Amino acid sequence: MNWSLFFDLTVSGLTLGSLYALIALGYSMVYGILKLLNFAHGDVYMIGAFVGWYTLHALGGPLNPTISGAAVLFVMFIVSMVACGVLGVAIERFAYRPLRNAPRIAPLISALGVSIFLQNSALLIFGAGFRDYGTFDLIGVKTFNIGQLFFSVTQLLTVVLAILLMIALTVFVARSRLGKAMRSTSFDREAASMMGIDVDRVISVTFFIGSALAGAAGVMFGLVFGQIYHFMGFIAGLKGFTAAVLGGIGSIPGAMVGGLIVGLAESYATGYLPQGSTFQNLYVFALLILVILIRPSGLFGKAAITKV
Amino acid sequence: MRRRATAIAALLALGAALAIVAGAYATPERAAAPAADAGSAAASVKCGKTRTIGFMAPVTGPAASIGIQQVHWAQYYVATYNKTHKTKFKLQTEDTQLGAPTGTAEALKGAQALAGSSNVLGVVGPAGSNEIVGVTKSLKDAGLAWVSGSSTRTSLTTDGTRTGYMFRTVPPDAVQGTTAANFILNKLKYKRVYIIDDQESYSTGLADAVEARLKAAGATVSRDGVSQQQSDFSSLIAKIARDTQIVYIPWQLPPKGQAFGNQMKAAGKGTIKLMGADGLYDSSFAGVGAHVYDTNFPLNPKSKIIAGFKKGHGGDGEYFGAPTYAATQVIATAIDRACKKGSATRASVRAAIRSTNIPAAKSLIGVALRFNRNGDLSTLHKFGLYKSNGKDFVPIAG
Numbered sequence: 001m002n003w004s005l006f007f008d009l010t011v012s013g014l015t016l017g018s019l020y021a022l023i024a025l026g027y028s029m030v031y032g033i034l035k036l037l038n039f040a041h042g043d044v045y046m047i048g049a050f051v052g053w054y055t056l057h058a059l060g061g062p063l064n065p066t067i068s069g070a071a072v073l074f075v076m077f078i079v080s081m082v083a084c085g086v087l088g089v090a091i092e093r094f095a096y097r098p099l100r101n102a103p104r105i106a107p108l109i110s111a112l113g114v115s116i117f118l119q120n121s122a123l124l125i126f127g128a129g130f131r132d133y134g135t136f137d138l139i140g141v142k143t144f145n146i147g148q149l150f151f152s153v154t155q156l157l158t159v160v161l162a163i164l165l166m167i168a169l170t171v172f173v174a175r176s177r178l179g180k181a182m183r184s185t186s187f188d189r190e191a192a193s194m195m196g197i198d199v200d201r202v203i204s205v206t207f208f209i210g211s212a213l214a215g216a217a218g219v220m221f222g223l224v225f226g227q228i229y230h231f232m233g234f235i236a237g238l239k240g241f242t243a244a245v246l247g248g249i250g251s252i253p254g255a256m257v258g259g260l261i262v263g264l265a266e267s268y269a270t271g272y273l274p275q276g277s278t279f280q281n282l283y284v285f286a287l288l289i290l291v292i293l294i295r296p297s298g299l300f301g302k303a304a305i306t307k308v
Numbered sequence: 309m310r311r312r313a314t315a316i317a318a319l320l321a322l323g324a325a326l327a328i329v330a331g332a333y334a335t336p337e338r339a340a341a342p343a344a345d346a347g348s349a350a351a352s353v354k355c356g357k358t359r360t361i362g363f364m365a366p367v368t369g370p371a372a373s374i375g376i377q378q379v380h381w382a383q384y385y386v387a388t389y390n391k392t393h394k395t396k397f398k399l400q401t402e403d404t405q406l407g408a409p410t411g412t413a414e415a416l417k418g419a420q421a422l423a424g425s426s427n428v429l430g431v432v433g434p435a436g437s438n439e440i441v442g443v444t445k446s447l448k449d450a451g452l453a454w455v456s457g458s459s460t461r462t463s464l465t466t467d468g469t470r471t472g473y474m475f476r477t478v479p480p481d482a483v484q485g486t487t488a489a490n491f492i493l494n495k496l497k498y499k500r501v502y503i504i505d506d507q508e509s510y511s512t513g514l515a516d517a518v519e520a521r522l523k524a525a526g527a528t529v530s531r532d533g534v535s536q537q538q539s540d541f542s543s544l545i546a547k548i549a550r551d552t553q554i555v556y557i558p559w560q561l562p563p564k565g566q567a568f569g570n571q572m573k574a575a576g577k578g579t580i581k582l583m584g585a586d587g588l589y590d591s592s593f594a595g596v597g598a599h600v601y602d603t604n605f606p607l608n609p610k611s612k613i614i615a616g617f618k619k620g621h622g623g624d625g626e627y628f629g630a631p632t633y634a635a636t637q638v639i640a641t642a643i644d645r646a647c648k649k650g651s652a653t654r655a656s657v658r659a660a661i662r663s664t665n666i667p668a669a670k671s672l673i674g675v676a677l678r679f680n681r682n683g684d685l686s687t688l689h690k691f692g693l694y695k696s697n698g699k700d701f702v703p704i705a706g
Binding site: 005008009011012013015016120123127128129130132135136143152221224225226227229230231232234235266267270271275276277278281 | 368369370372373375376504507532533534535537539540542543544545546547561563564566567570571573574575576592
């Protein structure tokens with residue numbers, strides 16, 4: 001057994017998995033409340049990466065930042081999360097809310113439309129080229145180790161920040177008044193409304209939080225992997241969706257675990273399976289199909305009971 | 309138990325379905341739409357003051373970053389031509405969305421649109437070798453010739469299917485592959501090589517050519533592939549043995565090469581040499597470090613044409629698109645020749661392309677533009693070799 005390869009693959013899988021988990025949370029939260037598959041979510045993540053890039057350059061760029069590197073990173077995350085949160089709220093307000101009482105296929109089509117709209121808008125506004133985050137210039141090439149696990153500074157930042165955001169979200173949903181309202185709305189929207197909960201506000205907050213997490217994931221992606229482009233949201237969104245379904249769509253812990261499983265599966269497939277890097281997506285989606293066939297509601301999902 | 313059996317049965321069914329779909333995609337020419345009106349091939353078109361060139365490129369989709377370079381270079385040729393001539397050219401652009409799930413179908417749609425447009429006398433593009441296979445029937449049935457500035461699969465011009473219709477201003481994989489392999493073997497004298505293609509036909513063709521030559525010479529070659537969509541190379545890099553002497557990545561997207569090089573450095577493997585192909589000939593890839601090599605057609609970065617282009621594009625040479633400038637030049641020159649008497653047919657344009665003879669002094673790619681019987685450049689037998697100085701590529705002896 002080549003342990004060095006195993007640990008390298010594990011670190012790579014955890015990093016990717018953290019990104020997928022953050023994206024999956026947005027899918028899961030929205031599905032939990034609206035029973036809507038928000039296929040535009042991957043593109044919100046892409047917009048988040050671009051907002052991070054523009055913020056970085058507004059602050060002088062990676063070579064000559066006007067404030068310290070840590071402060072630049074902090075501002076990039078905040079600006080991107082807020083911008084994506086607002087974008088998420090706008091998408092819900094204009095593309096999904098008018099269709100709330102329409103047949104379920106209508107908002108799904110609308111979601112696909114928003115996805116294509118965002119992709120092509122990005123192409124028009126940002127251009128077709130790749131943007132380089134210049135992470136080495138901003139942060140440098142540093143590595144840390146925990147035992148035999150070697151992390152680059154950006155990988156460590158990604159995993160730690162993702163864990164912190166997921167803990168914060170879990171506490172928010174479990175302890176806060178608004179979190180309680182989100183859980184109630186998810187359980188029974190009509191009953192929640194009758195109990196005086198402002199369902200529209202709860203849905204907007206859900207979109208804000210889910211999209212803000214996607215924005216953070218977009219910046220993390222730029223920092224770890226260097227380059228961003230207008231089409232990056234498509235496959236990442238698909239993987240995030242896979243993670244959400246694998247974990248049990250609608251379940252927050254499920255989205256987190258699902259993300260990590262998908263990330264690790266992708267990484268180990270690349271390292272160990274025949275032609276793994278070529279067919280990693282085949283292996284990941286085969287895993288999804290297998291899990292769904294054995295456990296249709298996902299790892300943490302609950303089977304829906306229909307009262308008749 | 310029953311669930312497990314169901315799961316296995318479902319996976320087998322999925323495999324069978326995938327095989328059927330793959331089979332369908334493997335024979336795109338059979339799946340092509342009905343032939344365009346055969347009469348359009350022989351129809352005489354009044355040339356008029358403004359002539360139309362069909363243009364196929366991935367304007368949107370995953371490969372838009374290179375497609376847009378081809379668009380820019382084609383537009384640059386047309387703009388400079390129109391400034392100095394009484395007759396004008398315009399491009400009728402069709403987006404092929406190379407690399408998107410519907411890519412080849414979009415290319416086919418575009419080819420049919422150009423075939424049905426009677427003003428179009430010749431086509432620049434398409435970009436990808438798979439696209440060429442997909443559009444061959446539509447363009448041929450309509451009598452249209454096409455000149456590609458980036459499709460390099462060797463068999464495209466040697467299998468006889470497109471003779472007299474397809475031409476290209478880039479040399480086939482065999483030429484570039486031989487140059488790269490000979491350099492690795494004879495100049496660098498390396499024996500442990502890792503090759504990674506980007507799963508596109510441009511890349512797999514080149515990787516195959518280099519792999520075959522290196523193996524024949526007794527080198528130890530490891531081979532892998534990675535999707536053009538991917539930006540995370542960490543798992544792949546973990547697989548590259550530390551005693552590897554050079555990693556050959558014939559990819560199409562320079563920023564991906566840059567990301568790969570930077571991630572190699574982050575993984576502590578920055579001392580392993582890197583080598584790209586013409587698709588990575590760009591300062592972003594050269595900027596990875598002085599351990600980076602590349603092959604490219606013998607462009608002269610100091611030429612007036614390139615200087616003019618860079619001036620209009622923020623200082624960026626976008627060299628991947630340069631052969632598309634040459635392709636546009638070939639089509640435009642042929643249309644002008646065919647239009648000498650005021651009208652032309654697609655057949656007369658094809659004949660004019662076959663007898664193209666643009667001297668090296670007027671050619672952007674450093675050699676005269678003349679085609680052999682197959683439609684390949686008869687003047688380009690070797691690629692140029694380059695090494696990074698940390699910022700840009702500089703020519704070196706092979």
